[in-house]
Amino acid sequence: MLCPFCQREFDETKLPEACKGCPSGGGCNNVRCPYCGYETPREPASVKKLKAFFKPKGREKKP
């Protein structure tokens, strides 16, 4: 995902270093950008499904 603050891309599915030692143990459903530390809630599964449903079919993924 793109960080909404610094616009750098990182893999939100991996537990970043910043989550280690956090009281929530990485289970708070927030995603922290490893570059700038900006925190944003993880997209709910319902939103991901909606996006996938409305995504135009047959379009090649931009490299």
Add this chain to the structure above:
Amino acid sequence: MNKILKMIGAVNAGESSIEPRADAPLVLLVGNPNVGKSALFNKLTGQYVTVSNYPGTTVEVSHGHCPQLGHDVEIVDTPGMYSLLPITDEERVASDILSSPRVRVVIHVVDAKNIDRMLGLTLQLIESGRPVVLALNMMDEARTLGIQIDHEELSRRLGIPVIPTVSLTSEGVADLIRHLKTPPPLSMLRVECGTLIEQAILDIARHLSPASPIAPRARASLLLQGDLRERERLVQEKGEQAAATVLAIVAATRAKLNHSPHYYVTLALRTHSGQLLGGCLSTPTRAPDKIRRILDRICTTPLTGYPLVALVLYFGLFVLVGQFGAGTCVNFLEEKVFQSHLLPWFSSLVNAHIPWQPLRDLLAGDYGIITLGLRYSIAIIFPIVGMFFLVFATLEDSGYLPRLALLVDRGFKRIGLNGRAVIPIVLGFGCDTMATLVTRTLETKRERIICTIMLALAIPCSAQLGVILGLLSGSGAALAIWAGVVLSIMLLTGWLAAKLLPGEQPMFYMELPPLRLPTLMNVLVKTYTRMVWYFREILPMFILASVLIWVGQITHLFQIMIHNMKPLMRGLGLPDESAVAFLFGFFRRDYGAAGLYDLQKSAHPMTLHQLTVAAVTLTLFLPCIAQFLVMQKERGTKVTLWISGGVFVTAFTVGYLTHVVLTMVGM
């Protein structure tokens, strides 16, 4: 190694294996995410690809071979990296692969449209002592925008081949392959980072093996910038003694510098990139770019930036959150939905079917789960927080927040912080608990404590802010007094803390992403995401609050606590009933704010004087339980108790002084 074999197309029957030799030289594709690296990799390798996890990690790495180069060369598509100084797992893996002695050529793939932001990594790769080829990818998009790059002149200046490519159409791929067959000579280009840094690099490099795959100069620079991975390599290579010597040089250098070595290196790379591109890169000035540049200047120049902040606060917070959210929407839900229909219906249902009075009280009493817990969360908090998150998402999606950080950086320095603290403070307006967690991203302990104090003392969360704005919106004077007092306390506390707490002042620097027009879908998705997260958190807490109050009422503990708070309330000139809002406020700030709202809608609302004093005191009041617990975890028990004690005393002292001054001026 956990291997997952992925075949793209059918394997040519003539090829007995898609795996190159185990000691085959490597050609690496390196670059930022989203520059077309993988597409270029696919063009080079075609169907001869394996995807596997890098050993010991879950990072997938694609590797294969190029038919034109034969099995003697392995092409590797490394994970995206922004800098040789790794932050993420992906960057660490890319850095490890780059350190392999098998590397023959590094193809740095850049997005030609944004070459000015990516050339810094090219310079780092050149300094690493690897043969580098620069692939200016996505040239078709650059041409469409009218961007012209004199790649031959750039090649001459960099001392490496520079090849325009379009991975989707294979333009430039043949030229690229030609340079892979015969690796280009090493470039002698070096980036000067200042006398002290250069001396430190030289001193560190003396302790590194000259035969290492990565040039000692590059390794020394990474060690100076605190690269842990490079430190591990040094220990493995030379032992703990050598590592300790190098660390001593690093510490001594840092002591002499005003800012971190990373700052100086980054600045040098940016400056050098700009000089190299001067005369090679021509970008037409389009109307949208002109507008973006003007807006950038408006946002970051104090003369225009601060008035813009005031406008954003006025329209975003006061009008949308305070008047519309906390006023119009809350009134509608409270009166038209809950008070008129839902609560009477529910009360009659409970009274008809539940004989046991305590259970009736739990569900539908004055502090019942439905009558208070659910009503607070849906009728009061939901519209306020919803509007706040909508405004926040719009600002976030526009790219304004990094500019705000840059703008306030200078002012924040006077209170011991820097622009980076904008992140937790802005997030604190959403939820102080989360913001307190985010303070760990601040560089120094001093900053973290100062920011924690400010979050605990003077940053109201969205619900609290919205309710107070809604309640005080009828009187500009009351609103101005509240805002002025809270802001003054925040700045004074920060200034005092900065004077009293020892420690260094770190530098804030970041690359500004471009300003962009917020898209409706993004804004709605972000708002919805935050709302889901917020309600998952508060709804159980509000219900729990009702249960705790119910237990407190049955045991009379609640009444005892209210009774004991009455002297404090009277001292502030507030009615006894306002003690409930403060007690709620310790449990949850938003709960306390909703209690204040309820009090105003009761038969005996507070006067404007009382409302102003209550708003000031409640804003400065103790952090909620969740924030308290997070503070204790993040800062330790001793610091938390000191902060909480200080906040309690400050809140009531300032509240009392506000009451006295307002009485004197006759408000």
